[in-house]
Amino acid sequence: MEKTKGINRAQFLAGAAALGLSAAVLPAGPAAATGRGLRHRGVVYTVGEGETPGTAWSAARMRRDIRVIRDRLHADAVDVTGDGVERLTATAAEAAERGLHIWLQPTLADAPQRDTLEHLAECGRFAERLRRQGASVDFSVGCEFWLLVPGIVPGETVLDRVRNMVKGNFDPVRMQRHLDRFTARAAAVGRSVFRGKLSYAAAQDDKVDWRLFDVVGIDYYSYFHQRSDHVRELRRYLCWGKPLAITEFGTCTYVGAPEAGGMGWDVVDYDKDPQEIKGHLVRSEHTQAACLTGLLDVFESMGLYAAMAFEFVTPDAPHRTDNPRYDLDMASYSITKTIKDRPDDPRSPWHWEPKEAFHALARQYGRACIRQAP
Template identity: 65%
Template sequence: MQGTPGISRARFLGVAAAFGGAVALPLGSAGRAPASDGRVTHGRRGLTHRGVVYEVGAGETPSTAWNVRRMRGDVRAIARDLHADSVKVTGDGVERLTATAAEAAERGLNVWLEPALGDVPEREILDHLAETGRYAERLRRQGAGVHLSVGCEFVLYVPGIVPGANVQERVENLLKGDFDPVVTARRLRRFTTKAAKVGRSVFHGRLTYSAAQDEDVDWGLFDLVGIDYYSYFPRLSDYLRDLAPYRRFGKPVAVMEFGCCTFQGAPERGGMGWDVVDYTKEPPEIEAGVVRSEHAQAAYLTNVLAAFEAMGLYSAMAYTFVARDAPHRLHDPRHDLDMGSYSIVKTIEDRPGDPGSGVHWEPKDAFHALARQYGRTRRE
């Protein structure tokens, strides 16, 4: 996620998968907050909202950085060509978040606004949330469909929950087990409570949080149960069984992220898919034997989306729309970083091999597959 130098959101997914349930301790459901128009939807079929995640980070180079012109083109494609009805706008930088949210609302999309500032002091994270939340409330009062997520997987992003002076050290401590699970769970609950309080103080629509699958959250603080879902199963029935426990809280379930990378076997690797890229090399290199497969990515997204539809979950956001810093190199597979990307479009360098090259994107099979499914359900 943007705001965490040196490690991308995709690499964080692997960390979440790697430490699994190590910090999952019962947090209970006390302090149940009043829902804002909150209704349980688990008796119905079909999702209420279908969309995609759109990240607004600064980017690694000027040619891949967020800018208004590029963002507007992306949002237009999400609404017109992907046939999504929703977009989760996430990352850091209030100006980038709010400009993108405004454009999405203008295009008639439901906006899921999620400030995700990481690796800075707690107060800064909460202030960033408050400022973004106030803008979300203004959009909501103007008639836009808006949800607010108070953040994403705090155990990874917020200093002080897990030991470590910076995000890389915290990641290493999680992977090595150098942390106290009980203390970590207590700290996580404390910060999540603070974030929910800040969110409620500035925003009066539906509130949620993007939790890792094994992160135990007091969902009484929120209107929606929000999860980042990267599991793989061979059968639809397995997904239904895996997802069923999230319904026990009696609230609508929002899948805040789901997806996989772009190679054979990527669905089985789930949150560890990014690990086919060796970032210790310069330039980064794909591990030997990995075979690109847009079909594998598309099949996974449509299969898991079918499970969400069958369960009548509230929403599902495919992760992610574009990864401009992970270009596709058709004639150079060892450096085809798009294979380790979760994006549903592929970034193409205008001048391959030129560090200053501009970029554009082209849809992958996953984009077309989602567009067909989203378009069909919108017509029904």
């Protein structure tokens, strides 16, 4: 297999808010919610090579983070996503050792389709081993294939494909045909190696044949003033009669970010060196925390299968207090803020500190743990 290729979060999130491509076609059927309260509450933990040597993946840091996710965030689940079989499997094994429910989701970007399927199969075989050993694990065959996988939308890279989508340089009928074909292939590979619950993480407007999967997975970045509007929107995914997992939800860390939804990250001028925030944003950890807890209340009230806050840490979006123009954490969805020892040095050591969103989720997750305790 070719060397796995990483993707930064700005590129990845571009797909979540690109033009609405198709209205989801839903079958008539019973709703699949199972009563009050989520079954799994967790956070997305992304593994990857890192944008710079300073943000490269670290096994020791990962082990500390998984302990924090269980003991301080009080989550009972972790969405292990990203690329690199060794990174993904090491993180999933650590989560299993800590007794967390695992949502394992490999996401290999810009690689040939055959390599993507091989990467998927290797991770799926490991997930099956964990399941047979008694771990609680679901397996997702990937995320937003039209964005990440070449050959569905024109373009060699993620950014090329996003640009073509935004400009309308694609054939929607042909795109959907290629997407359906690759999704079916991925589901077949997943079934061939994994015997537990199978899923896929789709953008909200993606048209997916959910008959291929056991759990419907949606990356959810809608903004509404009224919670009833969230409920109304989410109910359409329950019509498949299958559990619904919110595979991503969250917002960035500035006033007005929730209204921007999946495009909240798009407030950074990446062409400048150093990169800087555009305009005159007002940092607000409270805005982020209120958005996440409000959405979590909606998911709890609907009795959904799982909800995974996006995301635990974003090392390549460091927080700075000396000049708001360079506080890239404002454009981050993470519930922790990255602090570099030497802000101007890409190789600088760093650590994270919890944001208000971390503490707010920890309180809600903790209360749920108490309610569900035997």
